Amino acid sequence: MSDNDLPPNRFELLYGMLLDAIPSSVLLVDEKLHIVSVNRNFLLKSQRGEGKTVGRPLSEVFPTIILENTDIERRIREVFRTGASVKGQRMTYRAPGIPIRIYYYSILPIPTRQVMLLMEDVTEQVRLSEEVRRVERHLASVVESASDIVLSTDTEGRILTWNSAAEKLSGLSAHEVRDHYFFQFCNPGQQAAVNTLFTLMKSGNESHTTEFPLVTRNGDSILVSWVFSPMKDDYGQTVGAVVVGRDLAERRKLENQLRQSQKLAALGVMAGGIAHEIRNPLAVCYSAAEFLLMDNIPPEFRKECSRKIQVGIQKASAIIENLLRFARPSPDTEMAPVDLHAVIADTLELISNQAKVQQIRIQLDLENRPVLVLGVSGLLQQVFMNIFLNAINAMPEGGVLSIGEEIFEAEVAVHIADTGVGIAESDLDKVFDPFHTSSPVGKGTGLGLSICYSIVQQHLGSIQVQSSPGKGATMTVRLPLL
Amino acid sequence: MCWVMECILRLQGYEVVAVPSGGEACEQLAERDFFFVFMDAKLPDMDGLDVIRHAQKMRPGKVRAALVSGYHYHDDPIIRQAIDDGVICGFLAKPFTHGDLLKALPSA
Numbered sequence: 001m002s003d004n005d006l007p008p009n010r011f012e013l014l015y016g017m018l019l020d021a022i023p024s025s026v027l028l029v030d031e032k033l034h035i036v037s038v039n040r041n042f043l044l045k046s047q048r049g050e051g052k053t054v055g056r057p058l059s060e061v062f063p064t065i066i067l068e069n070t071d072i073e074r075r076i077r078e079v080f081r082t083g084a085s086v087k088g089q090r091m092t093y094r095a096p097g098i099p100i101r102i103y104y105y106s107i108l109p110i111p112t113r114q115v116m117l118l119m120e121d122v123t124e125q126v127r128l129s130e131e132v133r134r135v136e137r138h139l140a141s142v143v144e145s146a147s148d149i150v151l152s153t154d155t156e157g158r159i160l161t162w163n164s165a166a167e168k169l170s171g172l173s174a175h176e177v178r179d180h181y182f183f184q185f186c187n188p189g190q191q192a193a194v195n196t197l198f199t200l201m202k203s204g205n206e207s208h209t210t211e212f213p214l215v216t217r218n219g220d221s222i223l224v225s226w227v228f229s230p231m232k233d234d235y236g237q238t239v240g241a242v243v244v245g246r247d248l249a250e251r252r253k254l255e256n257q258l259r260q261s262q263k264l265a266a267l268g269v270m271a272g273g274i275a276h277e278i279r280n281p282l283a284v285c286y287s288a289a290e291f292l293l294m295d296n297i298p299p300e301f302r303k304e305c306s307r308k309i310q311v312g313i314q315k316a317s318a319i320i321e322n323l324l325r326f327a328r329p330s331p332d333t334e335m336a337p338v339d340l341h342a343v344i345a346d347t348l349e350l351i352s353n354q355a356k357v358q359q360i361r362i363q364l365d366l367e368n369r370p371v372l373v374l375g376v377s378g379l380l381q382q383v384f385m386n387i388f389l390n391a392i393n394a395m396p397e398g399g400v401l402s403i404g405e406e407i408f409e410a411e412v413a414v415h416i417a418d419t420g421v422g423i424a425e426s427d428l429d430k431v432f433d434p435f436h437t438s439s440p441v442g443k444g445t446g447l448g449l450s451i452c453y454s455i456v457q458q459h460l461g462s463i464q465v466q467s468s469p470g471k472g473a474t475m476t477v478r479l480p481l482l
Numbered sequence: 483m484c485w486v487m488e489c490i491l492r493l494q495g496y497e498v499v500a501v502p503s504g505g506e507a508c509e510q511l512a513e514r515d516f517f518f519v520f521m522d523a524k525l526p527d528m529d530g531l532d533v534i535r536h537a538q539k540m541r542p543g544k545v546r547a548a549l550v551s552g553y554h555y556h557d558d559p560i561i562r563q564a565i566d567d568g569v570i571c572g573f574l575a576k577p578f579t580h581g582d583l584l585k586a587l588p589s590a
Contacts, residue, residue, distance in 0.1 A: 275552055275553055277552075278552070279552025279553075279575075279576040279577065280483055280552050280576060282552075282576065282577045283483060283486065283552065283576035283577035283578065284483060284485070284486055285577070286577035286578070286579075287486040287489070287490065287577070287578075287580065288486070290579065290580050291489060291580075301489075308485065308486075
């Protein structure tokens with residue numbers, strides 16, 4: 001052996017080893033489409049021996065179905081003819097006894113009047129990319145099937161995706177809104193606020209909840225409740241935003257229906273009470289008028305009839321006024337400094353007779369100095385009047401009505417307690433509802449405490465009730481101090 | 483309201499006893515027989531129909547009554563039921579004419 005002979009052998013050996021080490025299949029094919037050589041990977045994947053492969057025609061080594069589907073023989077001839085390589089073709093190959101494999105193959109001309117067939121197994125990559133596509137399709141159908149608006153934007157608020165619910169509600173297709181700023185579909189007055197949200201999301205992690213209208217294709221505004229959430233990448237950087245919106249029109253409609261049916265129910269309750277309250281004085285007036293029509297009635301009786309008519313009309317009118325007051329809580333009265341102690345004292349004077357008749361003792365425990373609040377004394381008096389009368393009504397067998405107070409830095413709390421029948425636990429959250437009444441028909445319209453509630457709210461205060469049945473009730477009125 | 487009934491009935495020569503509550507009505511009805519009873523449906527302390535039922539139980543067959551009410555109406559199911567059950571023999575809706583009131587009285 002000469003020195004010159006050794007290197008080619010060594011290189012041949014080396015290249016043979018390299019080829020066998022490559023995890024792809026490499027075949028050399030001559031012009032007659034016979035296989036000149038193959039590497040180990042091909043023999044492994046095709047489950048063939050070298051003896052049955054090398055020197056054999058391509059048509060014997062590859063299954064007919066592959067030859068037909070890939071038209072590989074024609075392609076190889078084409079490479080021999082033109083000298084141009086064929087790259088990145090796909091081939092599905094199933095050797096006997098092993099699962100299906102997917103290859104990308106290239107046909108590369110080499111100067112020895114041969115071509116190299118390079119086959120790369122991409123089964124795993126294809127499986128993964130199909131899995132990714134399946135997950136993508138699933139996510140897309142989740143977003144598409146949602147009845148809420150789901151859209152995504154870049155960090156500047158330009159729309160990237162827009163689901164079918166958004167298309168349906170706005171009348172604008174995803175194609176039309178893509179790359180437009182989201183604020184373009186908001187009212188002009190809202191746009192600055194929307195842009196602030198996108199700015200906040202660039203640096204922050206929190207979601208933002210808000211309500212504002214979406215402007216549709218035909219210019220209508222639909223009230224939507226929105227949640228804006230920043231979209232983060234793997235490094236925690238904001239890469240965009242996800243905006244979810246729910247049409248509030250449907251909810252508002254239901255709320256209105258509920259309010260309407262509550263109003264109707266209330267009117268039903270009220271009809272009985274009002275009928276009784278008003279028809280009594282009406283009946284007296286009617287009869288008195290009928291007496292007046294009779295001949296020869298004594299002058300004293302004539303006077304009495306007239307007085308009964310007047311009193312009856314006043315009574316009916318007072319009932320109507322009470323209703324009107326409930327509807328319109330004194331809109332034109334101005335707030336002024338009021339001494340709450342004086343208001344309570346004046347009111348107690350008005351009810352003291354009634355209390356005496358029912359053998360109710362009044363226990364007053366207030367500090368001996370004025371307590372000033374900003375308010376309308378007539379309205380505040382109405383509040384205490386209603387509460388005192390309720391307390392008296394709750395004590396038909398007599399008892400104690402006690403009035404105490406706690407003065408805090410910014411507010412005063414007046415506690416009015418009775419020793420009466422108390423309020424059932426199930427009724428506690430209803431006592432401030434209009435027309436809720438525990439009194440027999442004719443005794444109460446159920447408006448008193450709801451009037452108190454609206455007056456106290458108007459004074460920026462609060463009113464609460466505590467009670468256990470049989471042990472009386474305590475009403476607490478809190479008002480801000482002047 | 484009692485004032486109206488008292489005036490109308492006294493003018494016709496009836497003797498009238500008026501009481502302001504269901505409790506007192508029960509006491510009166512327990513003590514003596516009345517020719518006829520006009521009962522308000524909604525009394526401060528009791529339901530008028532209950533007072534009549536109570537009185538009829540105490541003096542079976544001796545209490546004849548008409549219900550007077552601003553709360554019920556003529557073909558009110560409660561009123562029809564009370565008439566069918568024999569609790570009341572008449573009903574007066576407020577306001578009523580003096581003629582209506584007198585017509586409710588039995589002719590005997």
